[in-house]
Amino acid sequence: MFAAERRQLILEMVRANGAVSLRELARVVQTSEVTVRRDVRALEAEGLLDRRHGGAVLPGGFTRESGFPQKSHLATAEKTAIADLAAGLVTEGEAVVVGAGTTTQELARRLARVPGLTVVTNSLLVAQALAHANRVEVVMTGGTLRGSNYALVGSGAEQSLQGLRVSRAFLSGSGLTAERGLSTSNMLSASVDRALVQAAAEVVVLADHTKLGTDTMFQTVPTDIITRLVTDEPSAHDDRAETELQALADRGVQITVAGGSSANEAPPEAGRPPERGRRDVPMPAPRRNPPPGSGGSGAPPPTQLRASGASPMDGPKPHRVADLAPRRR
Structure with missing residues (x-):
């Protein structure tokens, strides 16, 4: 999977769930957490998501609370x-x-x-x-x-x-x-x-x-x-x-x-x-x-x-x- 494809999939997962762990992202895109962390940094630089410890969230995630359906599928x-x-x-x-x-x-x-x-x-x-x-x-x-x-x-x-x-x-x-x-x-x-x-x-x-x-x-x-x-x-x-x-x-x-x-x-x-x-x-x-x-x-x-x-x-x-x-x- 090319970097652009990985990052698009990562962005879609974060938008769908509100917050996703690096571990889960790596599993879905079938790559290492190191690579996923690099992709998340690139997406953050574009203002498309925010990095959080161990994962990624939608921009403004400091005040945003995910609902139960999203949380139940995380980690x-x-x-x-x-x-x-x-x-x-x-x-x-x-x-x-x-x-x-x-x-x-x-x-x-x-x-x-x-x-x-x-x-x-x-x-x-x-x-x-x-x-x-x-x-x-x-x-x-x-x-x-x-x-x-x-x-x-x-x-x-x-x-x-x-x-x-x-x-x-x-x-x-x-x-x-x-x-x-x-x-x-x-x-x-x-x-x-x-x-x-x-x-x-x-x-x-x-x-x-x-x-x-x-x-x-x-x-x-x-x-x-x-x-x-x-x-x-x-x-x-x-x-x-x-x-x-x-x-x-x-x-x-x-x-x-x-x-x-x-x-x-x-x-x-x-x-x-x-x-x-x-x-x-x-x-x-x-x-x-x-x-x-x-x-x-x-x-x-x-x-x-x-x-x-x-x-x-x-x-x-x-x-x-x-x-x-x-x-x-």
Whole structure:
């Protein structure tokens, strides 16, 4: 395929979906991510699209939010791997909050197999995924329906969360940076996500590599409040993603990275992590002091970066992950 043909196809995909990852573009045009990145730069120079970390969006994408049909076709294999690992953090009998999003919808499908679970959500899609689950209680917020992502928002949703307390919240968003944390393009969604966070003792962010380093209008979860990030493995040439993960680790966020996996793998049994191979990522980081209110008197002992055999969170431990441990200063 000639360069002009590739670039025309790339432009058509971005126009159709609003945002497309470099990985997906490379797969469709049957070339390397390096070549696709060069094509995206050329199209950006012509003003036809905007580059975003790990992908491309329509011009003005900083404020634009893709609808559910577009998002559901982006980074599907990555979202599956992330959901597999996140489900391994949940144990029988827990009460959790699950926010709106396509990645959290994938998580909900796996949580349907965890007995005795209580899930609080403002997402119709999450509730639908759990509707026929045995011994899983679903509690929905009130609020006004946003048709673009099938989520309940507004004062009714926020008020229904007052006085609620759960073990952890699972949230997604439009972008994640070490500087601002999780963010989204819609003010109403951001407000409800902040209310969901207030109800949880721990906050787990689910974000695929295309969202790392992307900053959008409305902050939902500051970095210092994020307990853990579950993401997928960036490509070998994606230095920016590795840098952003390092910066998040430096800020005290536990990083769990899903290694490459087949989209045809069967999901793990309820309460059990997926069986995958080890993966080591040579990314040590400086250790910071614990955040205020954590109760710690100093930094915990330094650990080397390793394939995770133990997680600081309760519940089953995923196997094909890498925990980014900060270095001693």
